Amino acid sequence: MGQPKLAPIRSILLDAKALTVQGDYGMNINGQAFQKEALATYKSFQYGGFYNANRQLCIFRRNLRTNKTGILSFPYILSKDDAHNTISLGFCQKDGTLHIAFDHHNNTLNYIRSKKHLLDFPEKTSWKQSQFLPLAHQLDEEIEEVSYPSFVSMPDGNLQLFYRKGKSGDGQTWMATYNAKQTQWQERHAIDSPEGYFEDDIDNSRSRNAYYNGWDYDKNGVLYTTFTWREKADGANHDWIYAFSKDQGKSWKNNRGEIIAHQDSSLLMNLESKHSIIRTINRKQSLMNQQAQAVDSKGRIHVVYWSKLPNKPFKEGAFWDRKASGYYHLWRDTNGKWYEKLIIAQAGTRPQILFDANDHLYLLYYRQSASEKTTHPIYFEKGELVILKSTSESQWKKWKIIGIDTQHPSILEPKPDVSCFQQTGIISLMQQAPPTKAGMSSPLSILEYQIKP
Numbered sequence: 001m002g003q004p005k006l007a008p009i010r011s012i013l014l015d016a017k018a019l020t021v022q023g024d025y026g027m028n029i030n031g032q033a034f035q036k037e038a039l040a041t042y043k044s045f046q047y048g049g050f051y052n053a054n055r056q057l058c059i060f061r062r063n064l065r066t067n068k069t070g071i072l073s074f075p076y077i078l079s080k081d082d083a084h085n086t087i088s089l090g091f092c093q094k095d096g097t098l099h100i101a102f103d104h105h106n107n108t109l110n111y112i113r114s115k116k117h118l119l120d121f122p123e124k125t126s127w128k129q130s131q132f133l134p135l136a137h138q139l140d141e142e143i144e145e146v147s148y149p150s151f152v153s154m155p156d157g158n159l160q161l162f163y164r165k166g167k168s169g170d171g172q173t174w175m176a177t178y179n180a181k182q183t184q185w186q187e188r189h190a191i192d193s194p195e196g197y198f199e200d201d202i203d204n205s206r207s208r209n210a211y212y213n214g215w216d217y218d219k220n221g222v223l224y225t226t227f228t229w230r231e232k233a234d235g236a237n238h239d240w241i242y243a244f245s246k247d248q249g250k251s252w253k254n255n256r257g258e259i260i261a262h263q264d265s266s267l268l269m270n271l272e273s274k275h276s277i278i279r280t281i282n283r284k285q286s287l288m289n290q291q292a293q294a295v296d297s298k299g300r301i302h303v304v305y306w307s308k309l310p311n312k313p314f315k316e317g318a319f320w321d322r323k324a325s326g327y328y329h330l331w332r333d334t335n336g337k338w339y340e341k342l343i344i345a346q347a348g349t350r351p352q353i354l355f356d357a358n359d360h361l362y363l364l365y366y367r368q369s370a371s372e373k374t375t376h377p378i379y380f381e382k383g384e385l386v387i388l389k390s391t392s393e394s395q396w397k398k399w400k401i402i403g404i405d406t407q408h409p410s411i412l413e414p415k416p417d418v419s420c421f422q423q424t425g426i427i428s429l430m431q432q433a434p435p436t437k438a439g440m441s442s443p444l445s446i447l448e449y450q451i452k453p
Contacts, residue, residue, distance in 0.1 A: 011446070013445050018052060020435045023082050036214060036428070041419040046446075048089070057077075079107070091119060093153060098132075109144075147437070148290075173192045207232040212225055215225075216295045226240055227241050286320055294355055309326050324347060327344040365386055369384050388400060417429065428449075
């Protein structure tokens, strides 16, 4: 019996000639796992961003009732062929502003904010560039060495921004809060530290950075995060770290509820933070960074990640080995106990996960097409979307493939519209067709899949 087929119920072409890049990190510039948000719905309109063939920043808005889509091409040009330099969007409920951060990999902040109330009445508000303020390079002051800016909507209606300052192996995570009433970014502070001495059988290191899976609030206003460490030395990432905050990121606690970071002191999350490691993984296990995280309705945090399978030996110098890796599900119950299960013994792209109203968990990733000959240890160019499901009744122990879309190959990582799925049960994501060669343009679309309960 063949594997179940998956076909979109809707396809919306955004650009017949969207950009791809030719660089050291693959050709995908329009859909990376670390973008937050890449595609999101707010008040029945969907928003997203991409770069066109002229390397321009493009932001679009789609009416979900009519599918009418408006695309704004800003006079800002992608600075280099680096797949890190993606676009992230933020939504502030209190003043209806749309926030855009783009074109970052260890460089000065690039930030645009809309005028107030752009998001509040989208059917009555014109979609044009004059609704946006000029490009800025500062929050409370100019910010240098920025990577991975991620916006998080807060339960009180304000907005937060998390970003790395510094480089891989020597960087620090900072956060700031946008106060809508005062139209200002405030309380900007570091939450982790690159300092400390690390040693294993590969090498030693005196500097590192944290790679976060994300930041998620639960319905009670608790903020959760998980991350892994990357040393300033050879080797993959190591260990999974867990922290939560009950005061919107001012202080952070470990799995036991002990404070491991606080804004009002010099205490930062670091290599020596007590009881912070919830899963030990060494640097020979191909642990990928910036993977999937979500919180269910009961405040239980879940992580899905790819790492090397236990029966696969380490090959000297081969720290990244996707084909020898599988997807694992790691989650925490309400008593603080962690569970882990291997889902499937072949990794593709970095995964994404979604919860429905019944806490059933959906896993999305692209697998490499059998027709593709690429042998790169991480990247491939013809991805086929795979969706799996596991029920809350099974305690997420049993996984079933819902379907595989072999007809719409993509160079992107899956970044579904979480709010759209929660409101409609439709999985909506961007798909970009493989170009003739890296650096050439190719069609970029939104594909939508109806998931049956």
